[in-house]
Amino acid sequence: MTPLLRAEHVSVHFHARSGLISSSTVRAVDDVTLVVNRTETVALVGESGCGKTTLGRALLRLVEPSSGTILFDDESILSFDKGRLRTFRRRAQAVFQDPYSSMSPYMTVGEIVEEPLRIHGLAGSVESILEQVKLTPPEEIAAKYPHNLSGGQRQRVSIARAVTLSPEFIVADEPVSMVDASNRAEILSLLRELQSEHGIAFLYITHDIASARHFSDRIAVMYLGTLVEIGASDLVISDPRHPYTEGLLAAVPDPNPDNRNKMRKTIPGELPNGAEVPPGCPFHPRCTKAIGGTCEVVRPRPSLLASGREVSCHLYSGRKES
Numbered sequence: 225m226t227p228l229l230r231a232e233h234v235s236v237h238f239h240a241r242s243g244l245i246s247s248s249t250v251r252a253v254d255d256v257t258l259v260v261n262r263t264e265t266v267a268l269v270g271e272s273g274c275g276k277t278t279l280g281r282a283l284l285r286l287v288e289p290s291s292g293t294i295l296f297d298d299e300s301i302l303s304f305d306k307g308r309l310r311t312f313r314r315r316a317q318a319v320f321q322d323p324y325s326s327m328s329p330y331m332t333v334g335e336i337v338e339e340p341l342r343i344h345g346l347a348g349s350v351e352s353i354l355e356q357v358k359l360t361p362p363e364e365i366a367a368k369y370p371h372n373l374s375g376g377q378r379q380r381v382s383i384a385r386a387v388t389l390s391p392e393f394i395v396a397d398e399p400v401s402m403v404d405a406s407n408r409a410e411i412l413s414l415l416r417e418l419q420s421e422h423g424i425a426f427l428y429i430t431h432d433i434a435s436a437r438h439f440s441d442r443i444a445v446m447y448l449g450t451l452v453e454i455g456a457s458d459l460v461i462s463d464p465r466h467p468y469t470e471g472l473l474a475a476v477p478d479p480n481p482d483n484r485n486k487m488r489k490t491i492p493g494e495l496p497n498g499a500e501v502p503p504g505c506p507f508h509p510r511c512t513k514a515i516g517g518t519c520e521v522v523r524p525r526p527s528l529l530a531s532g533r534e535v536s537c538h539l540y541s542g543r544k545e546s
C-alpha cells in the first residue's frame with residue numbers, strides 16, 4: 225500500500241481560560257502518528273470529546289497543529305502557502321456531521337454543489353454529480369433548497385459537494401450520526417461505492433465502533449488525544465488488545481433481539497477533559513487491568529505486535545504477541 229497522508233507526532237494543544245486570571249493547556253491531540261494509504265479507509269474511533277474531530281481538522285489544516293509533521297503525497301502541508309493550500313483543498317475534502325449547518329439555506333442544491341467548481345475555476349456537471357450520489361431526478365433536486373430535503377438527502381448533497389473536485393482524500397466526520405437509522409447503511413455503502421469508483425482514501429470519524437467494522441480497512445482507537453490501538457478492522461473487532469478497545473466493544477448493543485434486555489458493560493468513570501490528562505497511561509483511572517506502580521506513572525509507548533497492529537499499553541510492552 226502507498227501512503228497518501230502521513231501524520232507524525234502531531235499535537236494540537238490550546239489554552240483555555242478557566243477563570244478570570246488562570247488558564248490551562250488543553251491537549252486535544254497529543255503526539256499522534258497515523259498513516260492513511262491511497263484508496264484505504266481508516267476509521268478513527270473513540271468517545272465524544274476524545275479529540276477525533278480536532279485530529280481530522282488538523283489533517284486538513286483546518287486547525288493548526290502545535291507540533292509534528294503532516295505529509296500529503298510526500299509534501300508537508302504545514303509549509304504550504306496560500307496557493308498550494310488552495311490546491312491541497314481540491315485534493316483533500318471533508319464531510320461533516322451536520323450537513324445543514326455547513327450549507328447556506330439561501331442557495332439551491334445546484335448552487336451548493338457547483339460552488340467548489342466555481343471557486344476553483346473548473347467545469348463539471350452538477351446533474352451527473354447528483355446522480356453519482358443517487359439524488360434523483362437530478363434536475364428536480366438541483367432546484368431545491370436544503371430545507372426541502374430530508375436529513376439523508378442533505379448528507380448526500382454534502383457528499384456531492386465533497387466529491388465535486390475529485391479529491392483523493394476525504395475526512396468524513398460522523399457522516400451518519402444525524403441521519404435516520406434506515407439511511408445510515410445506504411450512505412455508508414454510497415461512500416464505499418464512490419471510494420472504489422474514484423480511488424478515494426477516507427478517514428472515517430465515528431464514536432460507533434460497530435459501524436467502523438463494516439466501513440473501514442483499519443481501525444485507529446483514540447483515547448484522550450492519543451491513539452491507543454491501530455490495526456486491521458477485523459482483527460481489532462474480533463480480538464481487541466487494548467483495555468479501552470475491549471471496553472468500547474463490550475458497550476456495543478447486541479443485535480440479537482433475544483438479548484435486548486441483557487445489561488451492556490460500560491467503561492467505568494467518565495472521559496476526563498483534555499486539560500486534566502492523568503499522568504502515566506491516560507486511561508489508568510478507568511482501566512480494570514491497570515498494573516499498580518507502573519500504569520499511573522509511566523506513559524506506555526506503542527508496541528508493534530506480530531500481526532502488524534500497534535497497541536500502547538504496558539500489558540504488551542516488549543512482548544512478541546501475534
Ligand code: SF4
Nearest residue numbers: 505508511519537538
Ligand atoms: Fe490499562 Fe495500564 Fe494498559 Fe493503560 S497501560 S490500558 S492502565 S493496563
